[in-house]
Amino acid sequence: MLFNSILILIMRTTRRKFIKYAGAAAVSGLTAGLASYALMPSNSVADSMDSTTIGIGSFEVERYRPPDYLEFLDWLRSVSKPLSGQRIVIAMENEPFPRAMQRINSDFFNFSGILTEYELTPFLQNLSNIRLAVNTKSPTYDIFNIDGSQIATFSDDLIPPQELAELYPELTYPDFDVDGFDSIGWALSSKYPQDLIFSPYEKELNGSVVQWPQDIPIMIHFYRKDLYEKEGLEPARTWDEYYEDIKHFDNPNGGFYGAVSMAFVHPSITFEYLNHLHSFGGKIWEVADDNTLRCVMNSDEAVAALENFVRFARYSDPGSSSYSWDTVASAMANNRAANAIQFADYSSLMDNPNKSQTVGKWGYKLNPAGPAGSFTTFAGAGVGVSKYSRHPKESWLWLQWVSTTGAQVVALQDPLNNSAPNRKAVYDDPIIKQELETGKLQYLKVVKEALSTNRVGTLISHPKWPQAGAIMNSKLHETWRGYLTPREAVKTIQDEIDALGPVFTF
Structure with missing residues (x-):
C-alpha cells in the first residue's frame, strides 16, 4: 500500500524522534501509548469519552501522526488535567477544513479531556449566529471563525492570541511556531486591518493579529x-x-x-x-x-x-x-x-x-x-477565542492544537478533506510530498502555483x-x-x- 511505503520513509527520515517514543516504552507507559497512537485510526476514542461530544467521523482512516505532533499531544496531556471535563463550543462554517478537524477531534479530547461541541453551519448562517452572540455579549460560543472580509466587524470581540499567551503562559506550548503560518493567511485572515501583500495592492497596513488563520481557500x-x-x-x-x-x-x-x-x-x-x-x-x-x-x-x-x-x-x-x-x-x-x-x-x-x-x-x-x-x-477565514467565552483556557489549548502543523498533516490524510493548509511546514512532510505527486492532493500543486504568482485578490474588510x-x-x-x-x-x-x-x- 502507498500508505505503508510512506510510513517506512517517514520512519527513516525521523528515526531519532520515532525511537524517542517507541524505545521509551519500557520506562514510560505514556510514551509507549504515544508510539502506538501514531498509527491509530483518526476516530479512535477513549472508552470514557462522553457520548454527546461532537467531532468524530463515521468512518475510520489509518493516519500517521508526525513525531512533532506527538510531542505536542504529550505536552497537552501534561498541562490540561485541571481542565478535563470542561466543555467548549466552536462555531465554524460547514466547509471541508472545519469538518476535517471535527473528524480528528478525538486527538484533542484523548490528550486533554476537554469536551468539544462543533456547530457547523453555512457561511451566512454562521455569520448571523456569531453576530447575534457578540452583539449580546453572550458566551454561547467559546471559539468562532471569521471570514477575512468580515474581520472589521468582529475584531474587538476576539481575544488576540498574543494576549492569551501572556495570560496563560503555563498553557502556552513553548515550541509553537507562530512564524510558520503561510503569509497569505497571516496577512489576510489574521490581521485587522489586513496586510494587502499581493497584487493589485501590495500595501501593508500594519494591522494587529486578532485571530489565527484557518485554511487557505483560493x-x-x-x-x-x-x-x-x-x-x-x-x-x-x-x-x-x-x-x-x-x-x-x-x-x-x-x-x-x-x-x-x-x-x-x-x-x-x-x-x-x-x-x-x-x-x-x-x-x-x-x-x-x-x-x-x-x-x-x-x-x-x-x-x-x-x-x-x-x-x-x-x-x-x-x-x-x-x-x-x-x-x-x-x-x-x-x-x-x-x-x-x-x-x-x-x-x-x-x-x-x-x-x-x-x-x-x-x-x-x-x-x-x-x-x-x-x-x-482568496476567501480565507481565521479562527479565534471569543472575548465573552467562559472557558478561555480550554479554548486557548484547542486553538493551539488546531493550528499545529501536525494536526493539519493528519487532517490532510482525510479522504474527505482537500483544503489547503495554513502552515508552510505541512508541504515538507513526507506523506504530503508523496500525495502531492501521486495521490489525492493534486489540486494542491495548482494552489501552490497560484500563490507563487503573487496575483491574489481578496475582499478588503x-x-x-x-x-x-x-x-x-x-x-x-x-x-x-x-x-x-x-x-x-x-x-x-x-x-x-x-x-x-x-x-x-x-
Missing part, C-alpha cells in the same frame, strides 16, 4: 479532464479560450452545460467576479497613502471584466443564478458542467464516491488569464464592507440575469458605495 479552474482528453483539447489559458471551451461542451438538451457559476445574491458572486476584475486590471478600492479607501469600480477595466463574466451565462447551468459555492459544487458533482471557477477545497466533494458522479474526472489549472494576467481569489458587499452582490447578480448592462452596474455600484462614504477608514 479559486482555481476545475475542468472535466475526461471530456477534454476525449476531445483532444487542452484546458483554457485565457478567458477567450474558456469562452470557446464552454460553448463547445454546452449541451442543454442533455442537461449538461459548458460551465457553472456562483451568480446568486450572495458573497460568492463577488468572490468569483474578483478573478475577472483583477485579470482585467480593475479593482474595487483605491488605497490612499493615508490608508483610507475610495471605491473605483466605475472604470473601463471593471466594465470589461463584468462583460467577460456575464457572457458565460448563456452557456452555463441555468441554475447558476441561484447558486453559491456549495450549490456550484453539487452541480459539478452531479455531472452538470464541464468547467467551473471554484474554491480548491471542493475537490474533496468531487472525489467523494458517496456524493459525486464525477469521481476522478476533474482536473485543476490556474484560472484563465485576462489582459493583466491570471488572478485567483472595513466597517462599511457588509453594506458595500451587499451592493456588489445585488448588482452583479442583476447583471448576470440581464437586468443591468455591465456599464450600468459598475456605475450604480460606484454611486451607492460612494453614498456610504465616499472615504472609508479602518
Whole structure:
C-alpha cells in the first residue's frame, strides 16, 4: 500500500524522534501509548469519552501522526488535567477544513479531556449566529471563525492570541511556531486591518493579529479532464479560450452545460467576479497613502471584466443564478458542467464516491488569464477565542492544537478533506510530498502555483464592507440575469458605495 511505503520513509527520515517514543516504552507507559497512537485510526476514542461530544467521523482512516505532533499531544496531556471535563463550543462554517478537524477531534479530547461541541453551519448562517452572540455579549460560543472580509466587524470581540499567551503562559506550548503560518493567511485572515501583500495592492497596513488563520481557500479552474482528453483539447489559458471551451461542451438538451457559476445574491458572486476584475486590471478600492479607501469600480477595466463574466451565462447551468459555492459544487458533482471557477477545497466533494458522479474526472489549472494576467481569489477565514467565552483556557489549548502543523498533516490524510493548509511546514512532510505527486492532493500543486504568482485578490474588510458587499452582490447578480448592462452596474455600484462614504477608514 502507498500508505505503508510512506510510513517506512517517514520512519527513516525521523528515526531519532520515532525511537524517542517507541524505545521509551519500557520506562514510560505514556510514551509507549504515544508510539502506538501514531498509527491509530483518526476516530479512535477513549472508552470514557462522553457520548454527546461532537467531532468524530463515521468512518475510520489509518493516519500517521508526525513525531512533532506527538510531542505536542504529550505536552497537552501534561498541562490540561485541571481542565478535563470542561466543555467548549466552536462555531465554524460547514466547509471541508472545519469538518476535517471535527473528524480528528478525538486527538484533542484523548490528550486533554476537554469536551468539544462543533456547530457547523453555512457561511451566512454562521455569520448571523456569531453576530447575534457578540452583539449580546453572550458566551454561547467559546471559539468562532471569521471570514477575512468580515474581520472589521468582529475584531474587538476576539481575544488576540498574543494576549492569551501572556495570560496563560503555563498553557502556552513553548515550541509553537507562530512564524510558520503561510503569509497569505497571516496577512489576510489574521490581521485587522489586513496586510494587502499581493497584487493589485501590495500595501501593508500594519494591522494587529486578532485571530489565527484557518485554511487557505483560493479559486482555481476545475475542468472535466475526461471530456477534454476525449476531445483532444487542452484546458483554457485565457478567458477567450474558456469562452470557446464552454460553448463547445454546452449541451442543454442533455442537461449538461459548458460551465457553472456562483451568480446568486450572495458573497460568492463577488468572490468569483474578483478573478475577472483583477485579470482585467480593475479593482474595487483605491488605497490612499493615508490608508483610507475610495471605491473605483466605475472604470473601463471593471466594465470589461463584468462583460467577460456575464457572457458565460448563456452557456452555463441555468441554475447558476441561484447558486453559491456549495450549490456550484453539487452541480459539478452531479455531472452538470464541464468547467467551473471554484474554491480548491471542493475537490474533496468531487472525489467523494458517496456524493459525486464525477469521481476522478476533474482536473485543476490556474484560472484563465485576462489582459493583466491570471488572478485567483482568496476567501480565507481565521479562527479565534471569543472575548465573552467562559472557558478561555480550554479554548486557548484547542486553538493551539488546531493550528499545529501536525494536526493539519493528519487532517490532510482525510479522504474527505482537500483544503489547503495554513502552515508552510505541512508541504515538507513526507506523506504530503508523496500525495502531492501521486495521490489525492493534486489540486494542491495548482494552489501552490497560484500563490507563487503573487496575483491574489481578496475582499478588503472595513466597517462599511457588509453594506458595500451587499451592493456588489445585488448588482452583479442583476447583471448576470440581464437586468443591468455591465456599464450600468459598475456605475450604480460606484454611486451607492460612494453614498456610504465616499472615504472609508479602518
